[in-house]
Amino acid sequence: MTDDPSLQSLIDRIGATHVQKRLEIETHRDHQLFGQGRLFFNLENWLTAPPIVRMALKLTGLYSRARREADRVSVRENTVVSDRLPASFDGFTILHISDLHVDISEEALRHLVSFVGDLSYDICVLTGDYRGNTYGPYQRAVDGVGELRAKLRDPVYGILGNHDSIRMTPALEAMGIRMLFNEVETITRGGDSIYLAGVDDPHFYLADDIPMVASQIPRDAFSILLSHTPETYAEAAEHGFDFMLSGHTHGGQLCLPGGYAIKLEAVLPRHMGKGAWQHEKLAGYTSVGVGTSLLPVRLNCPPEVTLHRLTRA
Numbered sequence: 001m002t003d004d005p006s007l008q009s010l011i012d013r014i015g016a017t018h019v020q021k022r023l024e025i026e027t028h029r030d031h032q033l034f035g036q037g038r039l040f041f042n043l044e045n046w047l048t049a050p051p052i053v054r055m056a057l058k059l060t061g062l063y064s065r066a067r068r069e070a071d072r073v074s075v076r077e078n079t080v081v082s083d084r085l086p087a088s089f090d091g092f093t094i095l096h097i098s099d100l101h102v103d104i105s106e107e108a109l110r111h112l113v114s115f116v117g118d119l120s121y122d123i124c125v126l127t128g129d130y131r132g133n134t135y136g137p138y139q140r141a142v143d144g145v146g147e148l149r150a151k152l153r154d155p156v157y158g159i160l161g162n163h164d165s166i167r168m169t170p171a172l173e174a175m176g177i178r179m180l181f182n183e184v185e186t187i188t189r190g191g192d193s194i195y196l197a198g199v200d201d202p203h204f205y206l207a208d209d210i211p212m213v214a215s216q217i218p219r220d221a222f223s224i225l226l227s228h229t230p231e232t233y234a235e236a237a238e239h240g241f242d243f244m245l246s247g248h249t250h251g252g253q254l255c256l257p258g259g260y261a262i263k264l265e266a267v268l269p270r271h272m273g274k275g276a277w278q279h280e281k282l283a284g285y286t287s288v289g290v291g292t293s294l295l296p297v298r299l300n301c302p303p304e305v306t307l308h309r310l311t312r313a
Contacts, residue, residue, distance in 0.1 A: 128161025
């Protein structure tokens with residue numbers, strides 16, 4: 001499976017074992033409903049789910065509202081205060097974009113593209129799930145990310161989610177997105193450094209290796225972890241990360257009034273399902289994402305991108 005020449009540079013970088021493992025799961029388990037990954041039942045692979053959700057929304061008279069809400073992306077702001085942050089990085093701002101699901105949520109992408117070029121930030125991070133389905137064609141997703149990338153300023157870093165194929169990586173990197181597969185990047189400013197780590201999907205593919213990335217970071221350094229799902233929060237805290245950025249949950253996508261999620265497709269405390277949270281010394285943020293799963297619908301959970309401002313205590 002690793003004889004694809006377009007993947008050779010990635011194989012040289014992260015090893016054939018990692019690439020082979022992911023390709024095997026993509027080939028043999030991408031439709032799997034039961035038993036793969038962190039959940040016993042993978043709702044996103046259930047082909048009957050979209051028509052059931054559509055019918056339920058129409059019967060309750062909420063379908064039109066849910067369609068409108070799914071297309072209007074808002075900009076949120078989050079401040080992270082840390083006494084471990086180097087002085088040179090006081091005010092450093094990260095644009096966080098997650099869960100584009102391009103081929104399901106084209107109108108949301110179009111709205112994002114219309115204004116994202118006007119935002120001010122130092123780096124941009126993408127926390128996975130570019131494709132709509134968990135399997136099948138991905139070229140529309142790559143093309144959509146390309147439209148967005150043309151509006152983003154350098155540098156841009158990304159990781160894969162449980163909806164993404166590793167075969168998308170060469171195209172994503174060719175457009176100037178530094179994809180991280182259990183890898184670490186050093187960001188330097190004014191003689192100081194912070195560290196940005198990114199792990200491969202921990203939810204469906206179980207391809208993350210937090211101990212390995214943590215071992216590449218000085219213990220006294222300020223570090224940020226990109227993990228598609230926040231389900232890795234305990235391990236991230238254990239290994240000394242200061243800030244963790246995730247997506248995956250969509251904040252529940254379909255929520256009761258007040259934003260209470262009917263269902264979170266993740267194994268974690270509910271307060272970590274969206275927005276800012278804290279676990280021990282680890283600050284975290286779970287984006288509700290730009291796109292949607294199953295259908296382009298949202299209720300009481302509007303799509304978002306987030307500007308995270310790092311502040312020295």
